[in-house]
Amino acid sequence: MMTWDAATLQIVWQRLISVADEMAAVLLRTAFSSVVRESNDLACAVLTADLDLLVEYGRSVPVFTGTVAGTVRAMVEEIGRDRLEPGDVLATNDPWVGNTHLPDLTAATPVFHNGEIVAFVASICHLSDIGGASEGAFAQDIFEEGFCLPPVKLVERGTPNALIRRILARNVRVPRQVLGDVDALVAANALGVRRITAMLSDDPDLDLTEAGRRICAATESAVRTAILGIPDGSYGATVELDGFEEPKQITVTVEVAGDTMVVDYASTSGQSRYGINSGSPTLGYTRYGLACLLAPDLPNNEGALRPVTIKIPDGSLLNPDKPAALSANFPAHAIPAVLSRALLGPLPARVAAAAGTPFWVVGVRGRDDAGPFASLLCFNGGQGACEGQDGHPTLSTPSNVSNTPVEVIEAQTPLLVERKTIVRGSGGAGAWRGGDGQEVVLRSLHDEPLDIIFLTERIDHPAPGLAGGADGLPGALRIDDVPVAEPKSRTVLAPGSRILLRTPGGGGFGTP
Template sequence: MSTSEFDAVTLRILWDRLISISDEIVETLVRTSFSTIVREGYDLSVMLFDREARLLVQGTRSIPVFIGTAPVTLAHMLARFPAETLRPGDIVVTNDPIIGTGHLFDICVMRPLFREGQLVAFTMSITHLPDIGGMGFSAAATEMFHEGLLLPICKLFREGVVDETLVELIRRNVRVPEQVMGDIYANVSACEVAARQIVDFMDEYGIDDLVPVSRAICAQSERAVRRKIAEIPDGTYRNRVQIEAIGEPVHIACTIEKRGDAIAIDFAGSSDCIRAGINVPFCYARAMAIYSIKCITAPGIPNNEGSVAPITVTAPEGCILNAQPPSPTAGRHVVGHFVTPLIFGALADAVPDRVQADCGMINIITVQGKRPDGDALSTLYFVAGGFGALSGLDGAPTTPGPSNMACVPTEIWESRTGITVERKVLRPDSGGPGRHRGGLGQEIMLRNDTGHLLTVFSMANRTDFPAAGLHGGQAGALREHQLEGVAVHPKSRQELKPGDRLLLLEAGGGGIGDPRLRDPDAVRVDIENGFVSRAQAVAVYGLDLPQQDAAAD
């Protein structure tokens, strides 16, 4: 097959096959990883590029923050190692936050793919590592140098031979070397599967060059996204959001220019960077902006270069959404996740049926210390607040947004860490009231049963500014952390002695629409399910209940 033109059926078959290949690469990555962060949490992404470095497909289970970052990373890799100098078996890596995904904890692993001696494609695999040295995954650093080991663009493998010096350098700088190198080698394995699958794909369909296929797929994606963008009324839209930081709150701002079938987003007016690890490199801010527009326009279109082409993003250098070294960025999600509600809020009146009320968002806890058997422990605990309501749909309970991280099952967490999940229940009345209710948060009690002292870093948001509702909907409940019954700072470092308990009260999602317009039968079902108390049903939703029932809670 050598023609650059494809009929719709053929193109769909080729496209679906490539997506299937990328999804198989994801499963390879998950099944060979050592850490629960990847194996259970799916903090990962895999991408395939044509030989012109055009993003062709991305794994379906990839997380939003990696949309659009890999092409920039690949461009820098090819500037360091030009395509004509690459050889079969080469593996190029980096965790540079500015040209990667925004912090040191994500490793980007790239392999050039060859067929019959000719370079035909590139694959890249990205995962969050369980540790990269330094202070650990937290917001506590005041400079990037505190946060861990930065790997410049370098070759981990040269023509199939591993660089043992680089491996030893990594191992000597991390707390859990077996897990870290196991996860890095899992990325290498995923790239190996990609190389084999792409060659088989090209052989099966008689394709000598992926570029025509790539151009056709990207062109079709771009046309589809542009059609949806064109449906948004032309205009200039603005918004500003406050976010709890360390000390004084910070804010992010946007101006959205919608003209025809293109959108330009500018983050001018956002706060400057601060001396805490919640600054956001531009690669991350851009990814979240692209994700937000895709949710509003064409969420079903797979991610590739064409699907992001109509969206332009800019930010002033040095602002909190365009951090420059040495600003620390480990907890960039603490601010970066607010890009989505910022953009949704700006466009809420323009496309009221397409935007979402604010989410309770994900909460990430870093735990360092020892397991019950004395082995080193450095891992993350993911826990979700409630999902924001959508037009015509209640928000799901304990569902992360805008991230799509999976939560580690309790049985896996306890067996791998020695930390007991003593209690895990939904929080009644935590979902923002509305015609469509926000999703509930949850209450989780963690108990240190390792027999050792644990260090815990928190990176919580939604502690001062709740998930806002839309169009008359109300805000969800705030997030709170308590250590042995005493409230602690949500972005602090805490020590848990053996037997100590850490309580996580997770934020609820915002509601949409006037709560008094909610279907009374839906409110009664909420009461039966324990989502809404009788008192809230009467006072906020206006449900007519007998006085004794209203006071029964």
């Protein structure tokens, strides 16, 4: 019988975190696409046998680990827990069962020990193509956005499902690249299973159910203590966004009573006709925003949300009705900023001004002698400032997605990077300045027109400052010196033409 003192709990907790970290190392080293390998658009996690989030890879994209438990629950419910066997891998990219959007694929594997499921491991990554219009915000329903894979057994008792792989390959532009990323997810999960079974073999007294209960309880206790430090009352804020067909806003009211909190998004804009709506990312970024404000030093798990009730109006930008388009769910990235704005009064040392962007995406598609190619390039704006710290330049917040390196852009696409520089002074002024954005000029070297998809934000509505800080400078997007009329849409880039991207600066904090 294990004695659960503080030291034992910490050792087990850290060992489980190391499992998620090792899974991510496998995923990063074996993935085929640059959006995973270079931009870190991935997550790995360990869940309890009851499908609660237990630990996550520390550099995971926060929205993934905020949604993964719900996605895996939905897959297990649809397929049937009693039908799971050792060596199975479940997978889906269906946003209506809790996944983020179609380009993201979630893969989950049960961990068996002595014939019983003792945990689940899960990995998520952003595929470089999922068919359809993909990535951009211009689709008007989910059917235009690409291939939707319902919950399936991607691998059954250790044998890959050949039919699923054939169907997936037939529906994407770059099947080798996509299937390579799928195999990387499977490999990451396999490593996670091996590590957890080795832990249990090394220590027969280790009870993962009890470990999970204690880990989540520790985080829940810390979050409740943090909420108790906020005076009871109602705190509200609104953030304006570019939207698509019209500007949109996210409005939140935070009600605090004792050690509990209600987060209500009533009065948020209605859902869009286009693909900027958010489903499960609303929950994921609410969880992440509150983690930063309430218990930033503790690893995330299911316990962090137990004291919190989240209310999202149906038919809104943050909870659209089926079959709304969801691919470009950028508005949800502003949730941590609006939570910071709402809780500025009681938590002035924890909040941060809005970031310039989570990241901008440029999708590049075309065909050469080797066949079709498709790549996703990421470019970050400036981080928002906070008390005691300037915002970092070109740092994705809250998405944790890295800038695509120049060498990767030029190796994987027929684009030449003519200029890439920080836009000094683009962060908002303040006692602490917002982070600066960047300017990038890309020239097409291809002898045929390229299919380009843009996904941007804060061109019309700059990142607002906080606590007297100034707004950051807005972004700019041009082709051959002409502003792009719709910066969340799709266009053709002629041979020799140039794209200029100037990402937004972050908001400043405090009176200058």
